[in-house]
Amino acid sequence: QVQLQESGPGLVKPSQTLSLTCSVSGASLSGGGYLWSWIRQYPGKGLEWIGYIFHSGTTSYNPSLKSRLTMSVDTSQNQFSLILTSVTAADTAVYYCARDVGRGFCSETGCDTFDIWGQGKAVTVSS
Amino acid sequence: EILLAQSPGTLSLSPGERATLSCRASQSVSGSYVAWFQQKPGQAPRLLIYHASSRATGIPDRFSGSGSGTDFTLTLSRLEPEDFAVYYCQQYAHSPYTFGQGTKLEIK
Numbered sequence: 129q130v131q132l133q134e135s136g137p138g139l140v141k142p143s144q145t146l147s148l149t150c151s152v153s154g155a156s157l158s159g160g161g162y163l164w165s166w167i168r169q170y171p172g173k174g175l176e177w178i179g180y181i182f183h184s185g186t187t188s189y190n191p192s193l194k195s196r197l198t199m200s201v202d203t204s205q206n207q208f209s210l211i212l213t214s215v216t217a218a219d220t221a222v223y224y225c226a227r228d229v230g231r232g233f234c235s236e237t238g239c240d241t242f243d244i245w246g247q248g249k250a251v252t253v254s255s
Numbered sequence: 256e257i258l259l260a261q262s263p264g265t266l267s268l269s270p271g272e273r274a275t276l277s278c279r280a281s282q283s284v285s286g287s288y289v290a291w292f293q294q295k296p297g298q299a300p301r302l303l304i305y306h307a308s309s310r311a312t313g314i315p316d317r318f319s320g321s322g323s324g325t326d327f328t329l330t331l332s333r334l335e336p337e338d339f340a341v342y343y344c345q346q347y348a349h350s351p352y353t354f355g356q357g358t359k360l361e362i363k
Contacts, residue, residue: 154287176344177353190351199289224299230339231288231347238302241290242345 130154130226131253134249141255146212148249151205157183158203162235163202163228165242166199166210176221179226181208193214215253222248257281257346261355267363268341274331276358278344283324288348291320291329294357295340301340304329 136148150164153249157164166178179189181199187195189197193212212219229235237243258281268274278289287307292300302311304320307327317332331338335355344355 137288177352240305243302
């Protein structure tokens with residue numbers, strides 16, 4: 129059973145850097161075949177796709193965040209990470225990591241899109 | 256960027272009734288690459304429907320999806336108590352992937 133778990137600080141000061149890690153169990157990132165994604169949910173409940181990373185390190189970012197965003201993958205630790213710089217109060221959200229099956233592909237759970245999610249990490253940007 | 260507008264914002268129904276949720280895209284979603292998610296309080300979203308009309312593993316057949324182009328629908332044929340939640344549509348045809356703002360399905 130594949131499980132994802134986010135970790136990182138719950139409070140970040142404005143203008144500083146947000147760093148989150150997603151630990152994957154039950155599947156190997158180096159096995160390939162999936163896109164490992166970050167999605168955030170604002171306090172008003174809207175969802176925003178942040179970006180994804182492939183096991184090779186190939187990334188795709190939401191253009192709205194691209195200038196502040198870096199994703200990385202550590203296959204030896206079976207983890208992938210998000211770094212968001214110069215945060216403001218607008219970055220306050222619950223951050224989810226999720227497995228993206230990829231359009232046209234299927235897993236044991238579903239096809240095409242986000243089939244497995246972490247429980248979410250609440251992050252507040254405040255001084 | 257494709258914008259998704261969901262309606263209604265809130266739907267008040269009783270168990271056993273039929274629910275129809277709408278998702279309208281700002282431009283045609285190629286390939287009908289639209290998914291629906293269910294979210295309950297304190298939980299992550301759960302994949303219900305992908306490719307507009309295909310149910311994910313373990314999803315009861317009272318959930319059905321339809322649509323193409325710019326108009327998509329999620330139908331719950333007979334509401335069970337556990338179905339009362341927030342539902343989101345998502346398009347994954349064009350990057351950046353986007354979500355609708357959600358429809359809250361509440362008990363009347």
